[in-house]
Amino acid sequence: MNYFSARRTSRLTMWLQKLTEDAYTEFNESPAIPLPSSANPCAAAMPRPSPLHDLLSKRKSSRAFSGDVAAISDCVEILRLAYGYTAGGRRSVPSAGGFYPLQLWLAELKRGSIERVGRFDPLTGEIDHFASLDAPVQDGFRVFHVDYTGAHWMILWTVRLLPIAERYGARGYRFAVMEVGMSVQCAILACCSLGLPHIVLGGLIEQHVRLNWLRTGRRYAPQCALLLR
Ligand SMILES: Cc1cc2nc3c(=O)[nH]c(=O)nc-3n(C[C@H](O)[C@H](O)[C@H](O)COP(=O)(O)O)c2cc1C
Known part of the structure; x- marks a missing residue:
């Protein structure tokens, strides 16, 4: 099972779900079990205060960027927390079978163009090599309402599917997508x-991303990007 047959299989799964989506289970007839927080609807919507809740309360998407540019050390910290090793000698995210099939890339942007791009090496926690580029960011996206010229950094997630597809077949693609999300x-x-x-x-x-930004043929399949100032 290679990357492309794995993707075909996920399309088939979506199509089959569409065809049969009325055949699902509903629990409407079962009595609801009140939980302690459901007395107050607002409290029910909010997790209890905690450092993680405080952090998540600040989360929102920004489509325009201005102000101070993030330092490269901030970007490296983000990369380490996203896919590096922790003090316990493990990675910050789990991976099916311990394959760790993702690659994270850091691109530096100037006036809407990628000026250099490098791959994050989880073993060293650094960017192993920066390649110079002059590639407009907008050309790699079907998204037109984001301020690419205001962004200064982009983190890109790609996945190498062959080893996990060999081990898990079509499920490997699903696992990879879950791991990107985490x-x-x-x-x-x-x-x-x-x-x-x-x-x-x-x-x-x-x-476009494979051929013009990463120049890696089909080896790495781009999944998503995170833009920041
Ligand atoms: C996988 C994924 C893809 C997304 N793609 C886009 C996108 O192409 N364009 C965009 O403006 N926002 C995109 N977003 C951001 C969502 O639109 C945004 O998270 C959602 O509207 C909720 O707003 P919030 O993040 O501010 O809470 C994406 C989010 C995710 C998780």
Whole structure:
């Protein structure tokens, strides 16, 4: 099972779900069990105060950017928290079978163009090599309402599917997508803790990103990006 047959299978799954979506279980007839917080609807909507809740309360998407530019050390911190090793010798996110199939890339932007791009190396916690580029960011997205010229950094998630597809078949693609989501959420939390406005963009033009930004053929499949100032 390669990347493309895995993707075909996920499309088939979506189509089958559409065809059969009325056949699902509803629990409407069962009596509701009141939980302690449901006496107050506002309290029910809010998790109990905690450092994590405080951090998540600051989370929102920013589509325009101004003010101080984030330091590269902030970006490296975000990358380490999103996919690096922790003090316990493990990674910040779990991975099916311990394959860790994601790659995170850091691109520096100037006036809406990628000036340099480098891959994050989780072992060293650094960017292993920066390649110079002159590639308009907008060309890689089907998204037109974001202030690309105000953004100064972009983190990109790609996935190498072959090893996990060989091990897990079509499920490997699902696992990879879940792992991207977990890593992105860690990056979002890192941005919130550093007070950095950001947005996750899923509307990548995959082929353009592969060929023009990463120059990696089909080896790495782009998944999503996070823009920040
Ligand atoms: C996978 C993913 C893809 C997204 N893609 C886009 C996008 O292409 N354009 C955009 O403006 N926002 C995008 N967003 C941001 C959502 O629009 C945003 O999270 C949502 O509107 C809720 O707003 P909030 O994040 O401010 O709470 C994306 C978010 C996710 C998780």
